[in-house]
Amino acid sequence: xxxxxxxxxxxxxxxxxxxxxxxxxxxxxxxxxxxxxxxxxxxxxxxxxxxxxxxxxxxxxxxxxxxxxxxxxxxxxxxxxxxxxxxxxxxxxxxxxxxxxxxxxxxxxxxxxxxxxxxxxxxxxxxxxxxxxxxxxxxxxxxxxxxxxxxxxxxxxxxxxxxxxxxxxxxxxxxxxxxxxxxxxxxxxxxxxxxxxxxxx
Amino acid sequence: xxxxxxxxxxxxxxxxxxxxxxxxxxxxxxxxxxxxxxxxxxxxxxxxxxxxxxxxxxxxxxxxxxxxxxxxxxxxxxxxxxxxxxxxxxxxxxxxxxxxxxxxxxxxxxxxxxxxxxxxxxxxxxxxxxxxxxxxxxxxxxxxxxxxxxxxxxxxxxxxxxxxxxxxxxxxxxxxxxxxxxxxxxxxxxxxxxxxxxxxxxxxxxxxxxxxxxxxxxxxxxxxxxxxxxxxxxxxxxxxxxxxxxxxxxxxxxxxxxxxxxxxxxxxxxxxxxxxxxxxxxxxxxxxxxxxxxxxxxxxxxxxxxxxxxxxxxxxxxxxxxxxxxxxxxxxxxxxxxxxxxxxxxxxxxxxxxxxxxxxxxxxxxxxxxxxxxxxxxxxxxxxxxxxxxxxxxxxxxxxxxxxxxxxxxxxxxxxxxxxxxxxxxxxxxxxxxxxxxxxxxxxxxxxxxxxxxxxxxxxxxxxxxxxxxxxxxxxxxxxxxxxxxxxxxxxxxxxxxxxxxxxxxxxxxxxxxxxxxxxxxxxxxxxxxxxxxxxxxxxxxxxxxxxxxxxxxxxxxxxxxxxxxxxxxxxxxxxxxxxxxxxxxxxxxxxxxxxxxxxxxxxxxxxxxxxxxxxxxxxxxxx
Numbered sequence: 001x002x003x004x005x006x007x008x009x010x011x012x013x014x015x016x017x018x019x020x021x022x023x024x025x026x027x028x029x030x031x032x033x034x035x036x037x038x039x040x041x042x043x044x045x046x047x048x049x050x051x052x053x054x055x056x057x058x059x060x061x062x063x064x065x066x067x068x069x070x071x072x073x074x075x076x077x078x079x080x081x082x083x084x085x086x087x088x089x090x091x092x093x094x095x096x097x098x099x100x101x102x103x104x105x106x107x108x109x110x111x112x113x114x115x116x117x118x119x120x121x122x123x124x125x126x127x128x129x130x131x132x133x134x135x136x137x138x139x140x141x142x143x144x145x146x147x148x149x150x151x152x153x154x155x156x157x158x159x160x161x162x163x164x165x166x167x168x169x170x171x172x173x174x175x176x177x178x179x180x181x182x183x184x185x186x187x188x189x190x191x192x193x194x195x196x197x198x199x200x201x
Numbered sequence: 202x203x204x205x206x207x208x209x210x211x212x213x214x215x216x217x218x219x220x221x222x223x224x225x226x227x228x229x230x231x232x233x234x235x236x237x238x239x240x241x242x243x244x245x246x247x248x249x250x251x252x253x254x255x256x257x258x259x260x261x262x263x264x265x266x267x268x269x270x271x272x273x274x275x276x277x278x279x280x281x282x283x284x285x286x287x288x289x290x291x292x293x294x295x296x297x298x299x300x301x302x303x304x305x306x307x308x309x310x311x312x313x314x315x316x317x318x319x320x321x322x323x324x325x326x327x328x329x330x331x332x333x334x335x336x337x338x339x340x341x342x343x344x345x346x347x348x349x350x351x352x353x354x355x356x357x358x359x360x361x362x363x364x365x366x367x368x369x370x371x372x373x374x375x376x377x378x379x380x381x382x383x384x385x386x387x388x389x390x391x392x393x394x395x396x397x398x399x400x401x402x403x404x405x406x407x408x409x410x411x412x413x414x415x416x417x418x419x420x421x422x423x424x425x426x427x428x429x430x431x432x433x434x435x436x437x438x439x440x441x442x443x444x445x446x447x448x449x450x451x452x453x454x455x456x457x458x459x460x461x462x463x464x465x466x467x468x469x470x471x472x473x474x475x476x477x478x479x480x481x482x483x484x485x486x487x488x489x490x491x492x493x494x495x496x497x498x499x500x501x502x503x504x505x506x507x508x509x510x511x512x513x514x515x516x517x518x519x520x521x522x523x524x525x526x527x528x529x530x531x532x533x534x535x536x537x538x539x540x541x542x543x544x545x546x547x548x549x550x551x552x553x554x555x556x557x558x559x560x561x562x563x564x565x566x567x568x569x570x571x572x573x574x575x576x577x578x579x580x581x582x583x584x585x586x587x588x589x590x591x592x593x594x595x596x597x598x599x600x601x602x603x604x605x606x607x608x609x610x611x612x613x614x615x616x617x618x619x620x621x622x623x624x625x626x627x628x629x630x631x632x633x634x635x636x637x638x639x640x641x642x643x644x645x646x647x648x649x650x651x652x653x654x655x656x657x658x659x660x661x662x663x664x665x666x667x668x669x670x671x672x673x674x675x676x677x678x679x680x681x682x683x684x685x686x687x688x689x690x691x692x693x694x695x696x697x698x699x700x701x702x703x704x705x706x707x708x709x710x711x712x713x714x715x716x717x718x719x720x721x722x723x724x725x726x727x728x729x730x731x732x733x734x735x736x737x738x739x740x741x742x743x744x745x746x747x748x749x750x751x752x753x754x755x756x757x758x759x760x761x762x763x764x765x766x767x768x769x770x771x772x773x774x775x776x777x778x779x780x781x782x783x784x785x786x787x788x789x790x791x792x793x794x795x796x797x798x799x800x801x802x803x804x805x806x807x808x809x810x811x812x813x814x815x816x817x818x819x820x821x822x823x824x825x
Contacts, residue, residue: 003445012559021365028367035332036365038202039307040225040671046777047559058448059331059441061364064523066544077555083548090545099791100783102775103768104555108783111550119545139793 003056010074015143020051025169037061148186152193203332204229210339215376218261220254223670224273225308226362227301251276262296264382271299289401295343314488319465326465328437332366417468429457432479436486467495484511563778564740564796569708581722591615593635613642619657637667701732755797758813
């Protein structure tokens, strides 16, 4: 079996490590081998960040450029920064959120979408911050919203993991009230994703 | 996570003592051990620095209690003195130093290859190829250490330590734990005066030769598909890449692959057999040619005419990757091998995506302190101060607009370099270091300032934790690694005792702090020894605490009609909570990010920044 590669990008503090762990635990629940490569330390402090999840047999922790199956950007500028990891067949999900570094000029969402399309990518955009805010009052669970959304739009992921594996995994990472809220947020993200998928089908 | 796998393996191996100083990518080893210390009944600690950690764990092992010490690669430099001696005297129980190296410099000042320490000190180096390997091999490392009663270096790297993997625990019974030691009164062994040291070296060299002769079988050296004309020797994590590339191009049957997990000293027998059979060979290893050099020497020693490739094909900088190993193989074969991956390439936008270096968090007390230190310098007429720096989140002060970290070499340099400069330059010198760094390596330097009458001012940024590595407690925190209460050793008491007049400020009280620091500078200008301790909790911990206990922190907002878009807030503070949306010319504060430190409201010349969200009563206590 070829390894299934999930490349997650964003800004330190957006919950990328948690998202990577959730995928990792879900893969274990589903009985797959998995590696999740994280970066810690200074990179957490509002810097650019990536987490690489590889499901299937093998132990090399990092993903080659272009070999990504599912590309998740929790921040839209980061989608462009890491675009060389996207391949012709990569599913791309981008949070409708730009967090510009102080005093910088940057492209807007429209241009980001356009440039991706020029390369033959059909990106999905989702307002994961808004989904999180609606359900919990803060943007802190945008990572879980985008998880639900990605699961709905990416067939490859659905073939590997069942919904209950994700749920079990959430339960390992969160507990009590936080778990309950995140369950709701993941469901809302999933519903958004299902609608987006139907639109493109 | 690889680090948790190492911790788990060490517990199974029967350690009863673990000590470390935090440092990326090593930190989670002792963090994981500290979490279960009470339950398992072992001693786990954050020591003051790596030398102290090494000494503590080594002492445990000479008294017969199995122990582990862990540090990042550059931390081993701090412990190098005792490391060298430990190989001369050996141990009376398993003793493993975990060195977590950082190829690619994800979070370090260099990417030194610590396998050299093995060659330098005559200590074997065990190097896992994956987190799963780390779990299994740490146990083998302890066995190796006990077999020869010799220290062992266990070398991990970022991609092992910080990679998570599904690991099935082995069903071996746990090794019985011995927690009470006995000191062997053996002066010839433990007192390394020259006469004893010479004898001990003979013992050490005989162990060294024995390991080279005898440890050539799995799990340390694994020869896969022997007898081929082409061989690949892959050390540590390189094996994971080589294995996956060969699998992808379906060429496993064409090569003999040697998986090396004991890279120093490289066992002779299996390697000799492989190079006798092979016509050509490539050594794939990250960073320096440690294995390659040993193979070249072996081939030369035995007159074996194999063609050895290594660093002529494999980069000496940075991490390996599947793509690099792919290219190495193609060049080794002298032909193109089509890659199975095709990237869409880099996307160019206009304007381009701006760089995003790590920044000080919203509400970070270091931002306020840096601001206060600079404004006060103007007030006190302290001209062109030189700010030396150290290792921590505050190193980010090197960036604009602060530039209050003009050097950063190693732990302790903040004060040591400040002292040396103060003896030779005309400008005033201010040495700025973090709290954990102060305890770690700045106390001898502070003493040196007073003793040798240097003219440097010392600033300690006390945010209660070793923040950059994930908020481990330190001697100023009042807490142990395990969470229990501990005596607090405030930095100002040490500085006062050494002879500094010490000013303690709370950088959230901006006006009061500016006054205090200005006074401190004036004293300093008169030639008096002065130190400043700036104390306020790390904003990340405050935020976490507030979230957990349902405390609402205040947040600020910008009144559009008062804001003149002068950009003072942005230009002076570079706070990630203040942004200028592309649709507007005026700055805005992201309410989700703001934690209400109030510094921007203080600096705004037009009073346009006002409280937008009230904090719960008593919110200020979360910071203190």
